[in-house]
Amino acid sequence: MENLALIDSFSEFKDDKLIDRVTLMAILEDVFRNALKKKYGSDDNFDIIINPDKGDLEIWRNRIVVADGDVEDPNEQISLTEARKIEDDFEVGEDVSEEVKLSHLGRRSILALRQNLISKIHEHDNTNIYKQFKELEGEIYTAEVHHIRHRAVILLDDEGNEIILPKDRQIPSDFFRKGDNVRGIIESVELKGNKPAILMSRAHPLFLEKLFEQEIPEVFDGLITVKKVVRIPGEKAKVAVDSYDDRIDPVGACVGMKGSRIHGIVRELGNENIDVINYTNNINLFITRALSPAKVTSIKLNEETKRAEVILKPEEVSKAIGRGGHNIRLAGQLTGYEIDVLREGAEEDVELKEFSDEIEDWIIAEFHKIGLDTAKSVLEQEVADLVSRTDLEEETIREVISILKEEFEE
Structure with a gap:
């Protein structure tokens, strides 16, 4: 009965974790053999017969009969007197198979055995989850919000697998409540210890x-x-x-x-x-399309440096740059070229780098980041807009504007 009771508990794992019969039998045998090694020093002479479907478990120890007083290894040898207690017709040299009950292992060993079994099944389960989600990397997946933390949202799928959606992988406007369904791609899957860490991204x-x-x-x-x-x-x-x-x-x-x-x-x-x-493979045309909705007048490419000088009418420049410089930045990423925006009639303008004696290089670089490379391109902007689009203080921007204005007032 004791064997049956333990096997019944094993069946729970089989149903919950959907472990196939062959795998469960292998795990069970491995766990029992570890217990036998600890108890008897070796498991080489033990036969383990398991049928988890029926709840059957049998452990048999095989020993050789030796004469009384000649027992050197009690695990592999049995005295003639002890053997004849099992069957009275045994002779020296014969093999004896004796069933080992779980109670022979001791209560502490049985508790350790069960804990080891739980650990092995979880390890197997985690390995399967890792393999399952590794194949889903780069694919869209949907899971439900389970817990909201400061730096991440914890999601659970229909199988109860935990998926992490970090703050930096969320869209800034994302707002979730517990129970919401969330879509994203499985960005990465790693094994940390024995537990899979599954990261989702929406960004x-x-x-x-x-x-x-x-x-x-x-x-x-x-x-x-x-x-x-x-x-x-x-x-x-x-x-x-x-x-x-x-x-x-x-x-x-x-x-x-x-x-x-x-x-x-x-x-x-x-x-x-x-x-x-x-x-299109035509890079001039591709850059023109990438800068939409701005209408480009002409483009001058430098294939070696991967830079493109784009000439636009003054009224098209702000469209090309876009709010916060987003349009020109994305156009550059899409085409693989660093795009410099120039206005028609640039000969009447002055590049910002010409003012390096009066304006520090890092300040000029801040204007370059948002596509402003010339004096007039800066002067055409509102001060408030420049403050919001750069990391410059209003006072600094006003000083720059003052310097640039003097150039055209002379």
């Missing part, structure tokens, strides 16, 4: 690419290819798409009538502004 560019696959049939079917995605999560994104079928308009198919197809993606990403652009 990764791949999340947007996978949303296109989910929401736009032509992308899912391979008729349209997403060539590249760049994002400032929650603010703006640019997606370059292409089609090998000339009859398909990739941008039109992705956006849909009046934005109907892309609307769900935009909503999922916290109203992130998404520009869908036709991909």
Whole structure:
């Protein structure tokens, strides 16, 4: 009965963890053999017969009969007198098989055995979870908010697996309540100790690419290819798409009538502004498209330094740069070129680097970050706008403007 009671508890693990019969038997045998080694010093002469489906467990110790007084190893040898207590016709040299009851192992060993079993099954379970989610890296996954912490949201899927959505992998506008369903990509899976650490991301560019696959049939079917995605999560994104079928308009198919197809993606990403652009190998044309909605007058490329000087009419410059410099930054990431914006009639303008004697280099670099490379490009901006778009103090900006104005007043 004691064997049956223990096996009954093993069956609970089989049902809960969905461990297949062969694996459970292997785990059980391994656990029992460890217990036998501790008790008897060796398990080589033991046979373990397990049938977890029926709840059967038998342990048999095999020993050789030796003459009384000749027992050197009590685990592998048994005296003739002791052997004949089992069956009265044993002779020296014969093999004796004797069943070992769990009670022979001792209460402490049985408790340790059960704890070892739990540990082994959890280890097996964690290994399977790791393998399962490792195959899902880069794929969209949905889980429910279980707990909200300061630096991360803890999610649970339908199987009770824990998934971590760190703060820096969330979209800034994300707001979750317990019980909410959350979509993101499985960004990474690592084994920390014996426990898998599963990280989800909603800020990764791949999340947007996978949303296109989910929401736009032509992308899912391979008729349209997403060539590249760049994002400032929650603010703006640019997606370059292409089609090998000339009859398909990739941008039109992705956006849909009046934005109907892309609307769900935009909503999922916290109203992130998404520009869908036709991909082309013509880099001049690609840069022109990437700077949309600005209209480019001309482009001068430097292939070695991967820089592009883009000439625009003055009224187009702010469109090219975009709010907070987002448009020009993403256009550069999408095309792989560092883009310098110049105005038509630049000969009447002066590059900021010419003022390095009066303006410190790090201040000039702050203006460069938001696409302002010339004196007039700075003077055309509002002071408040420059304060919000750079890391410069208002006083510093006003000093710079004063220096630049003197250049044109002379």
